[in-house]
Amino acid sequence: MKSLPLYKKIQEDIRRLIAIGKLREGDRVPSEKELAERYRVSQITSKNALVGLMEEGLLVRIQGKGTFVMSRPENAAALNPLGEWTEGPSRSGRIGLVLPTMKTKVDQRFLDNIEKYATAAGYELMLRITRESQQEESKVISSFLKQGVDGMIIFPVENETYNDSILRLSLDRFPFVLIDRFLKEVKTYSVSSDNISGTKEAVNNLLEKGHASIAFISPEITNTVTDERSQGFEQAFLERGLSIDKRLWCLLSLEEIAAGQSTVKIKEFLACNPDISGIVTANTELCRIVYKAATACRKPIPEEMELITFDPPDLPNVPYIRQNEGEMCRLTVELLIEQIEGGHEARRLVVPVKLVKD
Structure with a gap:
């Protein structure tokens, strides 16, 4: 019997590890270099193996982070930042809002409009403020997951990188929308100004x-x-x-x-x-x-x-x-409800702005 090409052998092994639960949704898989060393092949071969699995939708690559097992919509569960998988209630009627500060009038307008549109859609809004701390942001996201919110609206802190908690939400396809900012390397739901x-x-x-x-x-x-x-x-x-x-x-x-x-x-x-x-x-x-x-x-x-x-x-x-904060918030709530109701077509919406002169 003819042996499998080396890249297919790597793919077969990764599929088997996923099937038996050794590699779970959201887990990082070995890098091209690590696979090349393990299987004694070139990095071109290991890269082709990973690319093939990404094309199948089994893996996803995040720039600067690595390659991860993609969550499947038919069996997705809430994954908290500690890597713990939890099955939450099917619907709680609550949405989590994560804001970095409440110092400016812009912050206040975002909160006011999001609360207005969430309430109109029949959802209770839960607010947490991270005070521009990425560590606090992770804690808040974890807390919301444990409380069983149906989705989250996240205004990320000012930082060079997004924290792993947000990346894990994306991998798990947990309903969330980034407002004002977006992930460059990962296709997620986001709403921002032009x-x-x-x-x-x-x-x-x-x-x-x-x-x-x-x-x-x-x-x-x-x-x-x-x-x-x-x-x-x-x-x-x-x-x-x-x-x-x-x-x-x-x-x-x-x-x-x-x-x-x-x-x-x-x-x-x-x-x-x-x-x-x-x-x-x-x-x-x-x-x-x-x-x-x-x-x-x-x-x-x-x-x-x-x-x-x-x-x-x-x-x-x-x-x-x-900035048109009202329109941004309306679209944000609309995109979140789309996900809560089972849809998933991640996209970035850009809202026009206007120069106001005296």
């Missing part, structure tokens, strides 16, 4: 007024929001054939912001770049700091410097990019 177009419109507005030295002030690029807003800034220049002076970018680390160092850093930045005549900030917190710092540097707004930000800053003469 950050790229919004920032591009803000920059174009300043360019059309003749501003040559335009600064970008933002938290460091650690998530999809800051990444997209920086992309929008760049695109505005590139589409006009203009060069981008990254010396006019002031990116503040999350540690600096948390330690209250933003004011000092921004004052130093403005003092070192006296030619700046226009600024785009990524959020209202930084906008307010820039407004005060510019006045202190004798460049009052808008007389000596123009400023545009995301979300209403409640400052005179400062245009802003308005």
Whole structure:
């Protein structure tokens, strides 16, 4: 009898381990390198074996994390962040909402609208605040799973990577929607604003007024929001054939912001770049700091410097990019209910934004 090709032998062994329960849904499978060493084959052979199983829908690859056993919709169970599989009640009528903070009016509008649409759909909303802690985020997700919520809406903390708890929810196809941010490497349900177009419109507005030295002030690029807003800034220049002076970018680390160092850093930045005549900030917190710092540097707004930000800053003469939080929340609840009722067609929805001028 002719022996199996080596890549098929690897696939057969992985299928057998899944069938007997040695590899469970959500478990990480050996890497291409590990399989190559174990079976004494090339990494091309081990890669082909894994790719074939991914095409069958048995495995899924997550960039920077590894390859995992894909959850099957017909036997999916809730998997908590500790790796414990639990069968919850079929329907509880409750939805978990995970927010990083409640400091801003934007946060409050998200909560108000999500509660409104969840209640209208017949669901009770359970709120937990993570205070920008990824560890707390994991605990909250685990707690919601143990309490048997039907699904979750998650506004992830600002961090370079999403925590494993969210990735495991995705692997298990537990009903959840990410709001404001999305996973780059994994196809999940998410709803976010059109950050790229919004920032591009803000920059174009300043360019059309003749501003040559335009600064970008933002938290460091650690998530999809800051990444997209920086992309929008760049695109505005590139589409006009203009060069981008990254010396006019002031990116503040999350540690600096948390330690209250933003004011000092921004004052130093403005003092070192006296030619700046226009600024785009990524959020209202930084906008307010820039407004005060510019006045202190004798460049009052808008007389000596123009400023545009995301979300209403409640400052005179400062245009802003308005997000449609109501529509974002309506779509988020709609997508979550779709999953709770058995549907699964993961997708990202992008909601338009609008530049509001005085």
